[in-house]
Amino acid sequence: MIKKLRIKLIAASMASLFLVLFVIGGIVGILNYRKIVEDADRILEILEENAGKFPQKFPGDRKDERPRMSPEVPYESRYFSILLNENGDIILTDTSKIVSIDTTKAIEYASEVWEKETEKGFLDDYRYWRCSSNGEIRIIFLDCRRQLDNFKNFLLTTFGVSSIGLLSVFILMVYFSARIIKPFSDNYEKQKRFITDAGHELKTPLTIIEADTEVLEMDFGENEWLQDIQGQTKRLADLTNTLVMLSRMEEGTNKDMKIELPLSDIVEEVCHAFQAPARIQNKTLDNAIEPMISIKGDEKAIRGLITILLDNAVKYTNENGQISVSLEKKKNRIYLSVFNTTEQISKEQISHLFDRFYRTDTSRNSQTGGYGLGLSIAAATVEAHKGKIIAETADEKSLRITVIFY
Numbered sequence: 289m290i291k292k293l294r295i296k297l298i299a300a301s302m303a304s305l306f307l308v309l310f311v312i313g314g315i316v317g318i319l320n321y322r323k324i325v326e327d328a329d330r331i332l333e334i335l336e337e338n339a340g341k342f343p344q345k346f347p348g349d350r351k352d353e354r355p356r357m358s359p360e361v362p363y364e365s366r367y368f369s370i371l372l373n374e375n376g377d378i379i380l381t382d383t384s385k386i387v388s389i390d391t392t393k394a395i396e397y398a399s400e401v402w403e404k405e406t407e408k409g410f411l412d413d414y415r416y417w418r419c420s421s422n423g424e425i426r427i428i429f430l431d432c433r434r435q436l437d438n439f440k441n442f443l444l445t446t447f448g449v450s451s452i453g454l455l456s457v458f459i460l461m462v463y464f465s466a467r468i469i470k471p472f473s474d475n476y477e478k479q480k481r482f483i484t485d486a487g488h489e490l491k492t493p494l495t496i497i498e499a500d501t502e503v504l505e506m507d508f509g510e511n512e513w514l515q516d517i518q519g520q521t522k523r524l525a526d527l528t529n530t531l532v533m534l535s536r537m538e539e540g541t542n543k544d545m546k547i548e549l550p551l552s553d554i555v556e557e558v559c560h561a562f563q564a565p566a567r568i569q570n571k572t573l574d575n576a577i578e579p580m581i582s583i584k585g586d587e588k589a590i591r592g593l594i595t596i597l598l599d600n601a602v603k604y605t606n607e608n609g610q611i612s613v614s615l616e617k618k619k620n621r622i623y624l625s626v627f628n629t630t631e632q633i634s635k636e637q638i639s640h641l642f643d644r645f646y647r648t649d650t651s652r653n654s655q656t657g658g659y660g661l662g663l664s665i666a667a668a669t670v671e672a673h674k675g676k677i678i679a680e681t682a683d684e685k686s687l688r689i690t691v692i693f694y
Contacts, residue, residue: 290473297469298461305457309450317443324435325415329408331365332417335428340369340382366431370398371424379424386431398427487532494525530661546673549590551622552581555615558594562602571605573598575613581622583693585673593669594624596662597689601628604687622693629686638687641679642667666691 334342342362368389371380381394389397397411407418413433419426498521505514559575566573583590601611609629616623640646645660663679666689670677675693682688 294465301461313446328415336419369428371426376402487528490528546585551583552579562598573611578616589669596666597626606631624691627688638679
């Protein structure tokens with residue numbers, strides 16, 4: 289449990305940091321890209337207004353007006369243009385302001401843009417602008433290689449720095465998470481130790497009370513008071529033994545007691561044992577067990593797990609209800625499923641089924657038996673065998689508990 293809590297803490301921290309870095313990097317990247325597009329379109333707009341060339345003076349260059357862009361732009365920009373008629377035939381090409389593009393290559397680019405029928409966009413590293421005037425179409429290409437390379441370098445740098453940052457935070461979280469959860473871990477260990485020690489300490493007085501009650505019964509005969517004492521003493525002894533067993537299972541004291549077990553046979557035996565109780569209560573118990581399935585584990589714990597699941601199903605199935613057990617193996621995974629109908633079970637109750645002392649019977653009537661620890665023990669058993677247990681309801685009128693062994 290502590291290990292899982294630590295893993296969840298690290299995972300939540302890393303996911304939060306990744307999301308923040310992703311959002312920040314994405315926003316900055318989008319803004320940079322938009323700036324590249326806006327600057328390129330501003331230059332292309334001026335070229336459009338002047339038939340594919342820069343004017344001697346930019347509009348707005350009078351002393352009382354702010355220039356639209358730096359006067360160095362015409363000398364820094366590399367561009368070419370192609371003039372076409374309405375049918376797409378080439379009238380004129382101008383590649384005088386660029387060295388890397390010849391007339392043939394310019395015509396290829398113009399033909400590709402002509403087929404796209406879009407007014408502006410990117411083709412390779414060139415931003416193009418398509419404009420019409422007097423029945424002629426001019427396509428102007430602006431070389432944005434430098435700006436796009438800078439943008440790509442920014443993305444790579446951002447990715448690299450973010451990766452280093454994530455790795456650094458991960459290392460720090462692995463180191464500090466142990467300290468963060470240490471107080472909780474210590475309290476949890478003390479709690480388990482207290483339950484185990486208290487259970488052992490309670491066994492002696494409970495045994496004495498039970499023995500004294502039997503002596504009194506022999507001296508004074510049977511009466512309802514002595515029967516109540518015996519009943520409640522037995523109930524308290526069972527609860528103590530159950531708590532001690534649960535604590536031991538969570539401590540993993542039986543790790544070295546795992547052997548190869550015929551799981552199919554065990555499930556079938558337990559199902560057979562519950563046929564009579566189910567029939568007496570007018571409940572139907574069916575099973576579909578795939579033969580020859582085996583598992584490495586603690587036989588007593590595995591048998592107890594199946595017994596708990598079936599006991600829970602029989603106990604809470606509605607009158608004339610249905611119980612079904614299935615066992616199958618798929619892709620090296622073993623699936624044990626126990627299904628039962630019930631009067632009512634909400635998804636809120638489902639989320640607490642494996643909590644200690646939780647019972648769907650809110651009245652906590654002792655006549656139904658149990659202490660709300662059965663499914664907690666089942667969950668601890670599954671965890672001790674490196675498996676997974678899931679509870680779900682499709683219609684809030686039935687319950688399916690599935691155990692997966694890997």
